[in-house]
Amino acid sequence: MFRGMVTGKRTALYNANLPLTNGNLVEAMRTAEFESFHCVPAKLVLFGGSSCPDDLGDMLAQEGVNIVSHYGATEMGQLMTSQRDSTQDKAWNYVRPLANTRPFLQFDLIGEGIYELIVLDGLPSKVMSNCDDPPSSFRTRDTFMPHPSIPDAWKYLGRLDDRVTLMNGEKVLPVPFEHRVRQNELVQDCLVFGVGRAFPGLLIIPSEHAAGFDSADLSDKLWPDIQNANERTELFGRVSREMVKILPYGTEYPRTDKGTVIRAASYNHFATTIDNVYKGFESPGKADRLALEIPALEEYLAKLLSECVGVQGLSANTDFFAAGMDSLQAITARAHIMRELDLAGNVLGQNVAFEHPSITQLAAYLDSLRKGSPLESVTEEDIMRELVAKYSTFAQFKPGTQVPDGEVVVSATGSLGAHVLSQLLSMPHIRHVYCLVRAPSPEAAQERVLQSLADRGLSPHHSSAHGRIISSLVKSGLSSSHASAKFTALPSDLSRADLGLGSTVFAALTSLVTSVIHSAWAVNFTLSVRSFEAQHIAGLRHLLDLCLSVPFARPARLAFISSISAAAGTPSPARIAETLVKDPAHAQNMGYARSKWVAEHIVKAAAVSTGMEARVLRSGQIVGDSVQGNWNATEAIPLMFRAAVTIGALPALDETPSWLPIDLSARAVLELAGMAEPGSKIDGYFERRDGPDVVYHVQNPTTRRWTEDVLPALSSAGLVFEIVGQREWVQRLRDGDQDPKTNPTVKLLDFFAEKYDNDNPGRRGLVFDTYLTEQRSKVISEGSLFEG
Incomplete structure (x- = not known):
């Protein structure tokens, strides 16, 4: 006001009773029409108390604003900021520990690439504790994700409760x-x-x-x-x-x-x-719902799916998921059908579009519901045979004239995939690896791969032998900022014919790839075999089509990681030969195993009809790596081990495990896929070895006894538990804590009940041959080196 008196210019005073919001401030400026505005010149914009949207922060950073995030807590004081040299470092949304707080901060891995921040005892500004593990610590319940390349930089994700x-x-x-x-x-x-x-x-x-x-x-x-x-x-x-x-x-x-x-x-x-x-x-909607006969019902579904759901190009028998339908569209279609059609009071299952995946099939099913005339029952074995037939017709490969300049591999992440990737990157003869990742963006895909490696104590090796590959994809529209020195992470969707890459990037990839290692499969023991079709069985077919699209003299080769569960339903005692299992009933009684059986037969069909090197590697139980012992805590065996703590008991099983450490399993995969050693210019990449009927068993030929060896080893390691019969153990799991947060084993209760709530003999009577596998893999042939 004094300055206004001196200069004679109109000066505005802000009403402090009004909230200082964008709207109020702009309205005050418009109303006052002042000629002079005085504020503190800002060299730095610091925010805290809540996160800032990435889009907004990125825009400010790109415009040269030095935006800095502040992270702290009432109970702990200030702990981290993203203050940095903003001209060189644009990672405004990654906070870094302050020098005086760093010794007292611990990041605890709680999920795939997600960490909870723990403040340790001894920090002078810490005024309370809420946890004794570590002693007198404070679990903030705030989650973070590490930066893929900047050390000790963390992006805030949200509260655990979020x-x-x-x-x-x-x-x-x-x-x-x-x-x-x-x-x-x-x-x-x-x-x-x-x-x-x-x-x-x-x-x-x-x-x-x-x-x-x-x-x-x-x-x-x-x-x-x-x-x-x-x-x-x-x-x-x-x-x-x-x-x-x-x-x-x-x-x-x-x-x-x-x-x-x-x-x-x-x-x-x-x-x-x-x-x-x-x-x-x-729920069903209006009372005057449509009661349609099959021709009108098919017309209704075609219009619904194209106009309301957004799935285009459907004929009466087009598979919904081959046409690109995703899970959200399937849910939307179900909701419309429930509200608009007369279903005689029936409620559709959540997976109705997965289970009847064409207009013809879905119309027939809906008609049967309204009329109360059930469709002819179809067994799971019938569905398995149907899926094999559906995805096993391949066009003849048309040889090209180009010669591959080194080995270029398409792979996936996950536990086994991360170890495969790490070993591929260390091999000089591997020119480049493309990782297909389920992610919303190239940046997120790259972060996910790097984090997957970091979580397992692995790190990407670096090489300069990738320049021409990167530049070709840059020309295709993919920024090289998303590529590491020897691998590139691509956000993908295997359910789509172009793998979700878009036509330009997909075409660029087909001009390069020589090998595919396919290990991406949902480890879900509750789904039916049909639920594996869209993403996994169709995804396998799309990868085979990728191999058949290359411009070389022979197709790219493919190694498919299957599971011994594809044969584990074979009546025991029996020896499982290194070949395909003909009877679909001999797959283990769950959708996961049945889907692997289907996939094995599709791989064989590709090999026989096109002459490509398509190989099935049937994996046994993979355990923690041989160096650090890290084991995926969400798998069935680790979850069973957790029951020693949560319900105080483990089952006495009549089983003889043949477990293989994950890093050695990855090495065996590369040996069996022919990638462990460099080959000649072209013959080494496309060498046909064993016939298409051969299936390798990637498992330890040395077995152990569950009750006599495994359980005593757990006891000697410090676990205290009671050994009970398998049926009693399932019942204790039923009667115990049903909260999956405190007793995660209950998440697989149905799986364990199906497998163990009976008096059937265990797998002791099943022996998986490894004769051919040992000839091709040094790791498997030297199984005695990793006994126990």
Whole structure:
């Protein structure tokens, strides 16, 4: 005001009673029409208390704003910031520990690439503890992801409570999704929900700018932003339009003093609303639903799928998933059918589109429901044979004239895939590796691969022998910033014919690849075989088609990692030969094993009809690596071991495990796939060895006895437990803690019950031959080197 008196210019004073928001500040500037505005010159923009949307922060950083994130807690004080040389380092959203707090910070791995921050005892600013492991520590319940290349730099993901765990165990990260939608000025706040449900939904609380819109208009205006958020997340985390609930303007909801939504309290507050959203989505709708005969029903489905669901190019018998239908579209189609068709009071299963995946099949099924005339029953074995026939017709390979310049491999991540990748990168004769990753972007794919390696104590090796490959993909539209020295991570979707890469990148890949190692398969023991079709069985076919699209004299070769479960249903006692299992009933009684049986037969069909080197590697039980002992804690055996702590008992099984450490298993895979040693210019890459009927058994030829060897070893390692019969152990699991957070073994209760809640003999009577495998693999032939 004094300056205004001196200069004679109009000066504005801000009313401190008004919240200092964008809207209020801009309105004050417009109203006052002042000629002079005085503020502190900002060299740095520091924020804290909540995360900043990546898009907004990236935009500011690109414009030269030195944006810095601050992380701390009331109980601990300031712990980390992203202060850095912003001219060189644009990672504004990765905080780094302060020098004086670093010795007291520990990041605890709680999931694939996700860490919880723990503050250790001794930090002077720490005023309380909430955990004795480590002693007198404070678990912040805040989750972070490490930067793929900057040491000790961490991106804040959200609270542990922020993760939305769906019915199938998939974990949706809602914060990035909510950030994207919240950027629209019509949105005051939003909340992704879906804990324990089959799929997620979204609550939207409109802002003052939306006060004049009705729900339908507001839905139209917000849908492009929701779609954009969907494109950035994984398929299981996407929200359909029918699952978006717009609340009235002015709706109250639980929030912190900073104004951010309190997630758990909001779920309770809106529990009835959320239930009603699911009921409206899943339940039959209007009373005058359509009762259609099959011709009209097929017309209805064709129109529904093309116009409302967005699946184009369907004929009556086109497979939905071959046409590109994803899980969100399948859920949306089910919701429309439930609301609009007369189904005689029947409720459709969640997987109805997976189980009847064409217009003809789905129409016949819906007609049978309305008329109460069940379709002719189809056994799982019939479905297995049908799937083999469906994916086993291959066109003849047309030889090209080009010669591959070195080995270029397409592979996948995951536990075994990470070890395979690490070993491939260390081999001088491997020119480049492309990792196909389920991820929303190239950056996320690269981070996921690097994190997968880091989680297992592995690191990518570096080489300069990749320049021409990288440049070819750069010309195809893929930035080289997404490529490491010797591998490139590509966000992909194997259910699509172009692997989700787009036609340009896919074509570039076909001009390079010489080998494929396919180990990406959902380890899910609760799904039916049909549920493995879209992503996995069709995905295998698409990879085989990739191998047959190369411009070389012979197709690229493919090694498919199968499972001994594909043969584990063989009546015992029996010896399982190193060949295909003809009877589908001899696969273990679960969809996972049956899908592997189907895949093995498709691989053989490809080898026989095209002459390509397509090989099945049937893997046994893989355990922790031989160096650090890291074992995937979500697998069946580690979960069983957890029961020693959670229910105090382990079963006495009549089994003889033949376990193989994961790093040695990876080496055996490369030996059996012919990649462990360099070959000649072309013959080494395409050498036909054993016939197409041969299946290698990647397992330890040295066995151990479960009750006599494994359980005593666990006891000597310090575990205290009671040994009980297998049926009693299943019953104790049923009667015990049913919370999967505190007793994760219950997640596989149905699997364990199917396998052990009986008096059947165990697998002791099944012996898997390894004669041919030992001839091709030094690791397997020297099995005695890794006994125990």
